[in-house]
Amino acid sequence: MFKLMTSCGPQVNTNGTRRNMTIIIIGLENAGKTVFVEAFRRLLPSKIDRCMNSKLTTVLLDEYEISVYDLNGDMKGRKIWPNYYAQAHGIVFVLDSSDLGRMQEVKTTLSHLLSDARVAGKPILLLANKQDKKNALLPRDIIKYLFLERIMNDNKFMCLLEPCSAIQNLQRSNHEPLLEGLRWLVTAIQNKQENLCAHEQSLTSGIPTYKDTTGFKVEYASIRSVGSNGARNVLEPPHILYLQFSDPIIRKYGGEEEYEKGMTEEKEEPLGQHSMETRPLKPILKKEGLRLKPKKNVSVTFALDEPMEEGECSKVNGAQNTTELHYNYRADFQFPETYTNDEVTSEPSPKKRMPTWYVEEMMLEDAYEDIFETCVNALISRTIRTISVFLFLF
Numbered sequence: 543m544f545k546l547m548t549s550c551g552p553q554v555n556t557n558g559t560r561r562n563m564t565i566i567i568i569g570l571e572n573a574g575k576t577v578f579v580e581a582f583r584r585l586l587p588s589k590i591d592r593c594m595n596s597k598l599t600t601v602l603l604d605e606y607e608i609s610v611y612d613l614n615g616d617m618k619g620r621k622i623w624p625n626y627y628a629q630a631h632g633i634v635f636v637l638d639s640s641d642l643g644r645m646q647e648v649k650t651t652l653s654h655l656l657s658d659a660r661v662a663g664k665p666i667l668l669l670a671n672k673q674d675k676k677n678a679l680l681p682r683d684i685i686k687y688l689f690l691e692r693i694m695n696d697n698k699f700m701c702l703l704e705p706c707s708a709i710q711n712l713q714r715s716n717h718e719p720l721l722e723g724l725r726w727l728v729t730a731i732q733n734k735q736e737n738l739c740a741h742e743q744s745l746t747s748g749i750p751t752y753k754d755t756t757g758f759k760v761e762y763a764s765i766r767s768v769g770s771n772g773a774r775n776v777l778e779p780p781h782i783l784y785l786q787f788s789d790p791i792i793r794k795y796g797g798e799e800e801y802e803k804g805m806t807e808e809k810e811e812p813l814g815q816h817s818m819e820t821r822p823l824k825p826i827l828k829k830e831g832l833r834l835k836p837k838k839n840v841s842v843t844f845a846l847d848e849p850m851e852e853g854e855c856s857k858v859n860g861a862q863n864t865t866e867l868h869y870n871y872r873a874d875f876q877f878p879e880t881y882t883n884d885e886v887t888s889e890p891s892p893k894k895r896m897p898t899w900y901v902e903e904m905m906l907e908d909a910y911e912d913i914f915e916t917c918v919n920a921l922i923s924r925t926i927r928t929i930s931v932f933l934f935l936f
């Protein structure tokens with residue numbers, strides 16, 4: 543039992559100061575995984591270990607020491623992913639939001655990942671990367687086309703979809719979306735571990751810590767929005783979905799009934815067309831008050847750690863690793879030359895694409911509407927009054 547409790551989650555370092563955590567970064571090739579790891583390295587104290595099939599970067603975030611395995615996304619690389627599943631406490635899945643032609647492949651790869659028993663119940667951070675690109679899918683469209691609600695809820699996964707642009711966020715020194723996703727993952731792993739340990743303790747001591755440990759799970763996927771300047775808006779999360787106590791499933795899409803209907807019926811629209819339909823954000827904002835807040839995760843699903851398979855690098859047996867130690871801090875960040883000129887700078891400003899994400903704009907619109915409505919009402923009542931006086935006189 544002791545082994546179970548200590549091996550299933552983040553470990554406290556021998557010096558007792560930091561907890562160790564392992565995460566893997568996966569996704570199709572060219573999604574931007576390595577750029578993300580590069581970003582983490584630049585924003586956090588880090589060290590690199592070179593392994594046989596992957597690159598291991600260890601970063602320090604808050605009280606955690608996180609081992610990040612950057613795995614290749616080509617077909618050959620994908621065959622190696624499962625070797626890391628058991629060891630990982632959480633998963634970062636990066637997707638290229640602008641590569642519409644490969645969304646189906648993303649969907650298949652994701653489903654395959656979630657169906658693996660070694661991944662069961664582990665928190666997943668979905669990074670919808672390359673939001674700076676003109677044709678990038680909006681988060682709600684990604685949810686829709688990947689059937690995220692269904693695949694996450696069916697498989698009882700806790701998931702956060704974070705729209706971001708690894709390059710643009712770094713370039714503009716807007717690091718929040720990059721680090722917040724990672725923070726969420728770390729917290730989710732930690733919460734899960736605490737709940738699991740509490741559950742294990744209750745089993746050994748015979749004292750129940752949950753009201754109902756069977757089927758007591760809360761999962762949610764939330765979407766955050768990125769403004770045209772890459773900054774986080776205060777609208778988060780416009781879409782929340784989570785399960786509570788298995789049944790009934792409570793779904794919320796920021797009050798967008800139409801969208802909910804579309805999602806549950808799972809009618810697939812051709813990619814690329816949806817973003818043209820401008821769905822006003824106003825209804826979402828107006829119904830923000832109805833939004834349900836995600837509850838603390840108390841999932842009891844877990845997977846035991848297993849040793850990694852042959853030839854794979856692990857922190858424990860990393861004897862053949864070459865280690866470079868270097869610490870980077872935000873202040874000395876400089877963008878790598880290779881990323882400065884190409885796609886990012888040539889892309890048109892995303893401002894044109896997502897103007898409706900601004901709260902101020904919405905409030906302004908509402909104000910004009912209100913004034914107009916008041917004027918019309920005053921005019922109508924005045925006319926009625928005049929007609930009544932007229933009728934009374936004659």
Ligand SMILES: Nc1nc2c(ncn2[C@@H]2O[C@H](COP(=O)(O)OP(=O)(O)OP(=O)(O)O)[C@@H](O)[C@H]2O)c(=O)[nH]1
Pocket residue numbers: 569570571572573574575576577578613614615616671672673674675706707708709710881885886
């Ligand atoms: N426009 C744009 N390009 C990006 C962004 N992130 C990464 N890229 C570009 O996408 C390409 C692939 O990035 P990588 O990080 O090497 O992709 P990867 O997922 O590690 O690919 P594999 O290692 O082959 O699996 C590079 O040319 C990056 O410059 C982004 O946010 N916006």
Ligand SMILES: [Mg+2]
Pocket residue numbers: 575576577612613614615
């Ligand atoms: Mg890579």
